[in-house]
Amino acid sequence: MLRLRCKTKNGSHIMQGLTHQSSVQELKSKVEELTGIPCDVQKIMVGYPPSSLDIRNGNAHLRDYHIKSGDTLIVEEEKNKMKTQTTNSAVTKGPYLESLPVLARRVVPADNSCLFTSVSYVVEGGVYDPACAPEMRGLITQIVSSNPMAYSEAVLGKTNEEYCTWIRRDDTWGGAIEVSILSKFHQCEICVVDTQTVRVDRFGEDAGYHKRVLLIYDGIHYDPLQKETPGSDAPPQTIFSTKDDIILAQALELADEARRKRQFTDLNRFALRCLVCQTGLVGQKEAREHAKETGHANFGEV
Template sequence: MGARENIIRHSVPADHSCLFTSVAYLCQGTSGEVELRTAGRKLREVCAQAVLADTDPASRAIMLGHDSVEAYVQWIRNETHWGGEPEVLMLAEHFETELVIVSCESLSLLRYAEGGKNGTAYLLYTGQHYDPLPNAAATQSDAGVACRAFEAAAAGVETRDKAAISLAQLHNLEAARRAKERRVQRLKCSGCGSLCDDAAAFQAHCGEVEHGDDFAYDCEQVEVVVGADEALPEGNVDLNAPEVFTFYNASSANTLSFSMRYDGAPFQLGGETFATLEAYWRGPAVSEASLDEREQRLADALRAQYRPSSEGGAALLAALAGTAQRMVVCVDVDPWLGMQAAGGISSGQNMFGKALMTLRDEAAAA
């Protein structure tokens, strides 16, 4: 038999009750979303009653980290609270079943109620979620299954333990792969399903592609996953890439930053003094200007603020030089000024970031 043929992973909802539903699935044979939710509530109550029955309630409360056993009971009955090690132990004793927690974080096994007469049940713990690891033979048919644990006298414990650790390793590999995935927003044509980069691209698509008579020229926004090894669509930037320097335009005014709100480098422009770049940007010189004029006025304001003859300007220039050849990206809700940062992948014109990179090149050439 292969290393993982007799133990498999079964997923339960990540709804704060995953420990209880996992144990119900393994030790009671419970199946079905509604049934598992009900069983989870009952197992919370099993823990509550076990604590209330303790002959030394004061010590039990201290061990559980609560002021009283009554406080614990109220806490565990609240379905927004997770179960943990105390509940694992209580449930193992209740079912007289050895519960083995397979930790994805430490790649180790933690055994509770070892040697339980009703067998051994494995639970995968990712650090945030529990999933049951049932006996594969007991999952072939959910009908009439009373228990999905391994029998107490079943051979091959060492093999099952290794297989359980292997499942934890597989989880970690998959989690690492997902962590590298990036996501972009696209418009999906309701007529043919084509993906378009933006509204302008969708409009062009509607004019170029023939659709059915009932096509209503509508679309929906969808999220597209881009793998770690795939190139990003044109116009998108991965803010987590090492070659990208990202700053937020809404950051604190008191700490040295490229934010327009930074107040450590006042400057003069057009006969006026501005405490921050934001003060200039929100004034009539910019608000009444065209987009082409805004680009030039942004460049002029940056040269004035980043002048090397002032202490604040020199500090900003030094910080800008420290970005080396990295792409400078301003994250801002204004799609002209900066970029949006949803999902770690951004799109937008980033004119502020581009102006800073131009200034950086000018300073390096001076």
């Protein structure tokens, strides 16, 4: 017997009564019974990162899939299928797709402050403030300087004082340290989805926060993620529940699509130029070594 958990954005259900001899159609019927999602518009994902099952052949057996007892199946309604509802008196007008919200990237400027702009955008509920970076850099400086024990040279990679001077500059980039600090300050989980590795790093995961926001990262640039409804004037949604695993699966799908399109920068191979002395460099390692030898810390991608 297979004991599976069926998880949707509205909750989860224990799925029993299936075996490896059961057909895909039996699985789909059981999902419809538990979730109300019709068989013909179901999308079923399993594993981590979640990958979609090919459920087009209803006669196939579950033994042909990598499903084992105890697995969690993530189920959602297909967004690329039109749902037509016909009654005796009327037919629903317009494609069903237009009424479904989708997770999408909201592009922000690549101006060395994309992390701060992106975090501000998502925690403020989709409000874009291009002038927010100096304030956020100042906030991080206050937090770090007020707690030199927690933010020591071992953590920061430089002395507390040097870090505070460095992060205030508008030509420096934020990263994991700054995301962690901002997660604590805003009391929310910040999930960063990486397009090169197709993984999600969850800052504040174990802190018991109820809110979650999402960023996508391509190796050098951060953008915020938001749920929006195509063709609608409704404001985007940028804040989600930490219990919503469906949104994480959707974010990983976006990252995987970007990876397939090579929309990422390999930090070990991308070409840089020191904007102070014009030295050509390759990769993050050479940039770090150059900065250590010269004190130069202003780099641009070639």
